[in-house]
Structure formats: structure tokens, C-alpha cells
Amino acid sequence: MSRIDEIMRTAPVIPVLVVEDVAMARPLAEALVKGGLTVLEVTLRTDAALDVIREMKQVEGAIVGAGTVTNPQELEQAIEAGSEFIVSPGLTETLGRAAVDSGIPFLPGTANAGDIMRGLDLGLDRFKFFPATAAGGIPALKSLAAPFHKVRFCPTGGITEDTASDWLAMDSVLCCGGSWLVPKGSPDYVAIAEGARRAAALAA
């Protein structure tokens, strides 16, 4: 089993995190891990993101990766900050090669057959399906997964607590990603831990 496959099977849901304030990093990771969601994707969408990764890594049990990695420079920074895996919204040859050469577990975004074939050419077979709902939802992923029967996905984008189990019921889906676990605004860590517990209980 590859390390990215292992990470995808660790918990049914990967929280996609946009954290502006590094002071929130630890309590946020602690709440999510307490609820049972141990795989955390910190998007590089904020200035604080790399420091957030460094902080969250201190939380016992957390497996912290970087999301929104779009080029080799960001890949390098994410690895330097200690990311244990990398997620990208899409797959370019440049980023794909750099990620494969680095050896870090990599989950690139794909939305069509061409993306998946480009990934397979690079030796990748675990993908994010993004933007999952807008790209056609479950019927789209079913159609895409059929010709690529060994490929497994983490659908992300537009998935909610209510729809996650429908995605997770698919054979081709190992886990799904979503930002619903941490709503915008000042965090309620008790509610976040409870939401994580509900998500962690979903069957993968």
C-alpha cells in the first residue's frame, strides 16, 4: 500500500482548513484529532499557512498536509514546513514531476479523464476529484472511475455533512475532503470536535 493510500484510509473525511490566525492552529488541530479526524489539510491560501502547518504538527496524532499547492516553489515551501502529504487543486506536469521526484505522498486534483491519464503517466493512482459537486457530482465520478478501475479518489468541493456518506459509499472513494468541519468565523472548538466525531463515524 502506498503512503498516500494509507493516509486516505486513515479517516473518512479530510478537513480542508483555511486558517488566518496561527494562534488557532493548535486548538483547531486538537479539536479535530479529538473528534477522530487525524488527517488535516492546511490550504496555502493564507499568509499564516506554513506556520499553521508547523504548529499543527506538534499535536499528537495529527497527520498534517498542505493543500492548494500549485507549483514547485509552493511544494518546496510546504515540504520545508514539514507537510506529510501534498494536495493540489489540479495536476500540471511541472508540479506532478516535482512532487513525484520529492517522494512526498501526493494527492493531485483531477476533474476529467485527461487529468487522470496525466497522473497515471507520472505513476500516480490516487487523486482528489475536484470540484466534486460542480464537476458533475457522483454520476460524473462513477463514469470517470469506470475505465480507471484501479484508481481511487478523495472527492472534494461542495461536499457537506449530509452528502458525504453518499460519496463514501462508492467503491472508488477512500475518503472525502471538505471545509464544512470548520465554519468561518471565531471557532467553537467544542462544536468542531463534535462535528469531527460525526464525520469520523461515517463509513468509508
Ligand SMILES: O=C(O)C(=O)C[C@H](O)[C@H](O)COP(=O)(O)O
Ligand atoms: O484549496 C484547494 O486546494 C482546493 O482545491 C479547494 C478546496 O479543496 C475546496 O475549496 C474545498 O471545498 P469546499 O468543501 O466546498 O469548501
